[in-house]
Structure formats: C-alpha cells, structure tokens
Amino acid sequence: FDVTDENESRLRQKFFSFFYFSINAGSVISIFLTPILRGDVECYDDDCYPLAFGVPAALMVVSIVIFVLGSSMYKRQNPEGNVVVKVIRCIAAAARSKGQGEQFLDRAQSRGFTPDFISDVRKAFKVLIIFLPLPIFWALFDQQGSRWTLQAAQMDGRIGIATLKPDQMSAVNPVFILIFIPIFESAVYPLLLKCKIPFRPLQRMCVGMLFAGAAFVVAGFVQISIDNASYSGPSSSEASVRFINAFPDNVTVQMGNASTPFISRHQLNPTEASEKIEVFSGSFYAFVTANDERQTNSSLNLTGSHEFTAVIAENGSLIAVEQFMSNISHPSEDTAGIGIINVAPTLLPLLAVNLTHKDDNYSISTYNLSTPLLPYTRSQSEEVPPEEYFVQIFDLSTCNSGECGDALANLTIDLSNGGMYTLVVGIDSSGITLKIYEDVPPASVSILWQVPQYVVITAGEVMFSITGLEFAYSQAPESMKSLMQAAWLLTVAFGNLVDVIVAESDFFDEQYAEFFFFAGLIGVMAIIFTILAVRYKYVDENDKTDPPSVEPSTSYSPASHGEDSDDVKKPILAKKEDGESDVQHL
Secondary structure, eight states: OOTTOHHHHHHHHHHHHHHHHHHHHHHHHHHHHHHHHHHTSEETTEEOHHHHHHHHHHHHHHHHHHHHHTGGGSOOOOOOSOHHHHHHHHHHHHHHOOOSSSOTGGGGGGGTOOHHHHHHHHHHHHHHHHHTTTHHHHHHHGGGGTHHHHHHTTSBOEETTEEOOGGGGGGHHHHHHHHHHHHIIIIIHHHHHHTTOOOOHHHHHHHHHHHHHHHHHHHHHHHHHHHHHSOOOOOTTEEEEEEEEOSSSOEEEEEEOSSOSOSEEEEEOTTOBOOOEEEESEEEEEEEEETTSOEEEEEEEEOTTEEEEEEEEEETTEEEEEEEEOOOSOOSTTOEEEEEEEOSSSOOOEEEEEEEETTEEEEETTSOTTSOOOTTEEOOOEEEOSSEEEEEEEOGGGOBTTBOOSOSEEEEEEOOTTOEEEEEEEEETTEEEEEEEEEEOOOOSBGGGGHHHHHHHHHHHIIIIIHHHHHHHHSSOGGGHHHHHHHHHHHHHHHHHHHHHHHHHTOOSSHHHHHHHHHHHHHHHHHHHHHHHHHOOOOOTTOOOOOOOOOOOSSOOHHHHTOOTTTSOOEEEEEOTTSOEEEEEO
16 A cells, blocks of 8 residues: 555555455355355265365465456565564664664664664564553454353254254354444444544554453353353252153152151153152152052162152053163263163163254164163163254064164154253053153253354454554554564464463363453453553654664674675765765665
8 A cells, every 4th residue: 555645545444344354254155155065965975075175165266366367456565585584683683782872773783784674673663562462352352263162052052943053153253243344434433533532543452352351241141141050960968859650550659768758749640750859868768559559669769969760660560660860960062961761561672863954864873783772771871962853662573684663652852952861661551652851951041142242242353353453554664564464463373372271271160250350351451552552652654754864884894794785784975065975874
C-alpha cells in the first residue's frame, strides 16, 4: 500500500477485514462441504475420502493459479537479505561498542550501521514491547478447539431431531466471524466515530482482550451448571438399589433389614422398575410376592458407594431375585454406556446393536457368537456413540457361521450422551421381552448454552485479531514489516505454549476453576497492555523526515567487520553553500 495515498490508506484498513473474512469463509465452507463429500458420495462401496481430500486440493491449485495471474497488479519489492539476522547483528554491535551520551542502539553506528536502520530497529522494538501481553489472548482463544470442545462433550447435543457433535460447535466461531465483520466495519466503528468516541487500534485490542476474559467467565458458569447436573452416586457409607420386575406377572416387593423391617414397599407391573432406594450400606432382605401367590425372601448385600439392580425373574417354577452391581461411572466424552442383563431362562447369547445414522447401518461386535451371554448374568458395559440403536436378540442354536435365524425380540433404543443404561432381557407369556433402564442420567445441559461464550469471544476476536494484524503492519518501519507480521504470528505460538503448560501441570481439580483462572489472567494482561498502550506513540506513516547526519568514523572499516553494505554508512560528496566539499553519511 502507498502510505502517501489517503485512499490506499483507507483501503488497507479494510483489506485486513476482507483477509480475515475470506479465511473464515473458507473454514465454514470446509466444515460443511467436506463431510457431505465424504459421507453422501460413495467411492469403492465406502465413504468417499478421495473426493473429500481431492476437492480441497484442487481448489488450492486453483487459488495458486489465481494468485499468480494477479501478481502483475501487486507492488513488489525485492527481498534484501534476512532482516532478523540484521536486527540481531545490530543489537550485538551495539552491545560490543562503548559510547557515552548515546542511546544503546546508537552505539551500533560505530560498527557501520546507518541511522535509518537503527531507527527502524528502535521503532520495531517499541511495537514488540506492545506485543508482550498478547499471547494470553491466544491462550484463551485457541481453547475453542480443546477445553471448549471437551466441555461440549459433557452437554446434550440434541437440537430437535438433529444432534450436534461437540467438535461441530467450533463451526460457530467462523460463522459469527462472517456475521460480525460487516457489522463492525459498517455499523459499530462508524457509529463510535460519529459519536466522537475514541476507539484507536490499541483501544480496540484491549477491549477484545476483555471480551475474551468475559467469554471465559461465561464458560466457567456453564461448567458449574454441567457439574451441578452431573450424577455423583452414593457416598462411601451409602448405597442404593432399584428393583426391576422381569417376572411375567405383577409383584409386590418389601425391603427391610434386621433393625428396620419395613424400609420400602413397591407394587410393580411386568417390566416396571422402582425408583432408586438410598440406604446406608449393609445387609437387607427383599420379600417378593406375585399375584399367583408365589413368593420368595432373598438377601441383598449392599456395599458403600455402589448402586445395585435387583431383578425379579422367573426361575423354573420359582421366583428369583438376582442382584447385579450397576455401572454408575461416567462414560468417556461424547459416548453413552450400555450393559445387558439376561434373566431369560434360555441361552440367548447374541446381541447385535445396529446404529442408524442417515443412510449408514453398521454393527458393534462387542456381543458376538463366541461370547454368549448366559442366563442370570450381566455383561460388561460397552461405550458407544450416543445414537439411536436397533437391538436384536437371537437364540444361539439358530446361528451358523455368523448367520442367525429370525430374531426372538427387537427393540429400538435411544442412548443419550453421558448416560449409562442397562438392557434387561426377560421373558413373559408371549416370549422374550426387552426393556432399557437408565442407570446414570445423560447430560441435561443443552449444548446451545455454549453459544453466548462463542458470541462474546468472536466479538473480541474481531476487535483484537483483525486490528492487531493492521497495527503490526502499519506501525512497522518499511524494512521491518515482514518481521512484525512474523512476530504477530509468534504470539499465537506462545499462547498455545501457555495452554500446554497449564494443561500438563494439572493445577486445577475443577474445570470451571481453570476457566476463571484464564479470565483473571487476561484481565491482568489487559491492565498491563493498557499501561503500555497509554505510553505508546503512534507512527505517522505520512511523516517522512530526512535521516540525521552523522560524522564519519575513521577508526572503523565496514569491510573489515563483514557488515552488509546496505546497513553501513556510505560517504558521498556534497557541496556546502560556500562551495567547499564535505563528507555526509546517508
């Protein structure tokens, strides 16, 4: 951009917004288009990964061609050496030199560096000092793809008939970017200017940092809601039990122990379950009476911090009460857990769980022909994606080489994120029965509660990142612009390093505490940034002044020290007003 052209200067301010807009537009298109190319198009009788990867690769080639074709419209400057190396050498030269009444970098003049270059280095350092607090913003911002995604995995992703995956929430950010950039450029900034409210680049960046902190405060309160809604189970001195009637008739269950003969009484229809009965750990009995007057008195041993399922079933001509320990441990992120109890008096070994999602239909082979589920046993819990499943039960005797006859029973079940379930295989007069029961309630906090924190941090990103890119470019000396852009990207890297250190150090037992920590940390950085910003003097790019003259040094030869000829003083002859010649240094 030609800084002396006022029109181009205004265009430069919009350029960085357009640049950021295009990046996020590509991100949104990729997020939505790539899964469609992969899943909705079939290649080699499977998902079309070649198309999903091939289309972006082809578009990248097209973008390179467009870039090359437009290169004639660019104002290009040929690179002149490595500016980073030059800056380091300039600082080293100043450190090796001794001078009095000079600023530190001015000492490098005695080593052959020009006043212009030293002035550029000094200006660059002023900008770099402003950059010092900036990595903390990126430490917060980049947690959208880590901590915030893990938080989303603990939430209920069902939105009507659709289910939003935790990692799909990250698409909210680029979508809001596309919405907010035009709003800020055409409405917010002009309105502030019209109201004569100063909102210079560093002020925008500071407000963006505060917005990021506010987003993490919101995330902390959302995490508290998730934790409060999370099921914790009994304490170490307590236990709970739930009665399930898998008997083909109505039953009455009375529970008690030696000191308290009557603790609870339930009348249960077939397949009906009682509520969980919370008691202190110990020995209990369950007295069960059926409508046909068959009865039994069974003992229950309930140990602390555990939950149990007592299934009432038919065992030959008798009533049996089978006690099973429930799995109340929370499943992994973005999964549900299911276990099977078989109280049917026949061998029913095979459970085929088919997940139906769009046009896909695939099986989970945890329960197979080689591991039959015997009567009056409970399988290990299996973690599966939280989806809708179709369950079929087969008799082992009808199976041959993996192929089975007709299913004895089937059931469609919906397993929600974070829930633990028990499927009870029973029997009644009509045949095999299937019923699903909930051991641990699924996530109940809607994933949509993450939207406010995404809105706030995206607004902060618009004010911080886009403005910061322009600030790094406009305030950098002409010879240092690439260095400043590299330094800007380096703040992102250091921000990610902060995330790694905090995550690996495991400072916090609770996630909400970590969110509040980051909110407080960026608040402190915003204060430091404000102090630096108040003391910063903006560079007027249109202010072109001649470099100061410097007397030649007779004690130093640039060639003997190996300095680049571009950076050292070059004597030339100039005429004084009285006609005498003098030596000046550019």
